[in-house]
Each structure stands twice: as structure tokens, then as C-alpha cells.
Amino acid sequence: MPESINYINYSCYFTTFREGEQFASYNSLSMVISGEMELNDGVHRSVFRSGDVYLVRKNQLLKFLKKPGEEAEFKSLSIRFDDEMLKQMSTEENFVLQERVKTPAYIELSDVPHLKYFMESLLQYQDLLENKSPELALLKQKEALILLFGYDPLLKNILYDISDPYKIDLEGFMLRNYHFNVKLDRFAYLTGRSLATFKRDFDKIFKTAPGKWLLEKRLQEARYLLEKGRKASDIYLDLGFEDLSHFSFAFKKQYGLPPSKLSL
Missing domain, CATH: 1.10.10.60 (Homeodomain-like)
Incomplete structure (x- = not known):
């Protein structure tokens, strides 16, 4: 079963599992360790396997399906980015949102080597993070954001947008x-x-x-x-x-x- 450790979460499921509510309420960066994760936002459907990395956007409708592999249970690692930390970082950078970016509910990042290496390195800190080390968790959250923005600065327009949805059709x-x-x-x-x-x-x-x-x-x-x-x-x-x-x-x-x- 998943164990929530501050904002870094290690998940493990031995049987196929669907999330109850199909809504992503926060931004998160995830990597599949074993098994498969299927994501479906109603338009795009993707399957992520061992070593694949993806970013899930906040305030999106999204179906999650976690499947164990033939010889291993489903395991994943996720970093959640809370609004307060994102607001603080954007303020420190004097960031001004130019426009809201329209992208799918999730973004595949499996072809970004340094993000994969970073996520793999977190496995070495699992025991410490599970013992609730908030200082380390916060440090790793910020490190993940720096790596994301280093890969694509335009991701700031997604992750730093913490405002409520506006009235639509x-x-x-x-x-x-x-x-x-x-x-x-x-x-x-x-x-x-x-x-x-x-x-x-x-x-x-x-x-x-x-x-x-x-x-x-x-x-x-x-x-x-x-x-x-x-x-x-x-x-x-x-x-x-x-x-x-x-x-x-x-x-x-x-x-x-x-x-x-x-x-x-």
C-alpha cells in the first residue's frame, strides 16, 4: 500500500488498481519502478513502464490504472509539488505568468536522462524519507523543479500557475x-x-x-x-x-x- 511521506510518495500494489476519484488535484512528477501505469485524460492514453517518467498537471481529469508486471508488483515513486512552495519559488523569481498553457493532463518525460537519474537517486533515500525528514523532502522537491525548468523553462507557465480555473463553456x-x-x-x-x-x-x-x-x-x-x-x-x-x-x-x-x- 502507498505510504505518504511529506510530499514524496512510494507506492506498491500487488493487484491491478484504479484510483477512486479521477481527478489530479496537484502537480506531481512520477517514475514507474516496476509494472505499468496507464493514464487516460479522455483524449490521450499512454502506458508507462519501468523507468518511464511523467509529469501530471494540477486540476485535470485523469484516469489512473496501475498494473503489476508478470514477475513483479507495481511500484512507483512520486513527488508532489504543493501550491505554497510553488508560490514561494515563483515570488522569489519575480515570475509573471504570461498566459495559461494548454497541454494534455500529463507530459511524458522519459527521454530526459537527468530527470530519470534524479528519480532513481531518490530510491537511495527511501528509508530517510519514510522516517519523515521534512528538510530533505523540501530540498528534493526544489531540486526536481530546478531540473524540470532546466529541461524546459516553459514548464514554469504550467507549474507556477496555481490560480483557480476560470469560467468556461x-x-x-x-x-x-x-x-x-x-x-x-x-x-x-x-x-x-x-x-x-x-x-x-x-x-x-x-x-x-x-x-x-x-x-x-x-x-x-x-x-x-x-x-x-x-x-x-x-x-x-x-x-x-x-x-x-x-x-x-x-x-x-x-x-x-x-x-x-x-x-x-
Whole structure:
């Protein structure tokens, strides 16, 4: 199981594991030690294996799937960059954000040798970090940022942007992201609204409550996929359902028959 040590996290899973909420709430730099990590932001899907390094952006919808290898469990190492430290560093540098950068929810950095060497070196400090050495953790966080900015100074426009999301087109956002398993307050936050405003705007656009719309939209997509020959066990997680029994119950209630009747 993962052990959170300040802002440096070593993870270990012996079976395939999906993150519960599909939302990245902080910036982080990660390396897969063994096994596979699959990331999917709804547009891009990538599989990272032993030695691969990637950066995950804050405030992004993202599906995580951790898979053990044939001969080894899944292991990874991650550094979380908290907002307070990023704000302090950007202030010290007199950094001014010119514009918000639009990139995928994650950035592959496996071809940057010095970042890989740095992440590998952290394995040598695991015992010390697990004993909660905040001074060392902070030092390694800053070192990681210096290496990232040395590779690409434009990454400052991503990592130093700690402001809240601004108000965006709600209809387009929901039609693109309804299959992510996150709570309504997350959807509201990502569209730049309070929960009350989100619900009010949602009702104006879709003429129904967001919870009801999400369920019906996911079930419509499920029916389409089942009629194409997909199995319920293969699609329910990708459509935002937490477990197979809940999906089967909701599907039967909506369409009057269990999913298995359509996937034959």
C-alpha cells in the first residue's frame, strides 16, 4: 500500500488498481519502478513502464490504472509539488505568468536522462524519507523543479500557475468529460463555478439536474458499446461507474433488462 511521506510518495500494489476519484488535484512528477501505469485524460492514453517518467498537471481529469508486471508488483515513486512552495519559488523569481498553457493532463518525460537519474537517486533515500525528514523532502522537491525548468523553462507557465480555473463553456466541457468519476463539486470547480452556480447553469443548458444527466448519458454510451459487442465488465469503469453491480442495477432500471442481454 502507498505510504505518504511529506510530499514524496512510494507506492506498491500487488493487484491491478484504479484510483477512486479521477481527478489530479496537484502537480506531481512520477517514475514507474516496476509494472505499468496507464493514464487516460479522455483524449490521450499512454502506458508507462519501468523507468518511464511523467509529469501530471494540477486540476485535470485523469484516469489512473496501475498494473503489476508478470514477475513483479507495481511500484512507483512520486513527488508532489504543493501550491505554497510553488508560490514561494515563483515570488522569489519575480515570475509573471504570461498566459495559461494548454497541454494534455500529463507530459511524458522519459527521454530526459537527468530527470530519470534524479528519480532513481531518490530510491537511495527511501528509508530517510519514510522516517519523515521534512528538510530533505523540501530540498528534493526544489531540486526536481530546478531540473524540470532546466529541461524546459516553459514548464514554469504550467507549474507556477496555481490560480483557480476560470469560467468556461459548461456544455462543451460536460459533453467531453461526463465519463470521469468525480463529484459534482469537482465539475463545478473545473468549469470556474460554485456548486450552486454550476447546478443553475446546468439546468439552463440541459433542462435537467446534473446527477440525472450524468447517469443517463453514461447509460446511453454503455448501451451503444454493449450493442457493439463490448462486455459490461470491460466498460463500466471507463464510463464513470464505481462498481459492476451498481452499473448493472442502473442499466436494468433504465432499459428494463440486464447488460448481459445486450452483450451476447
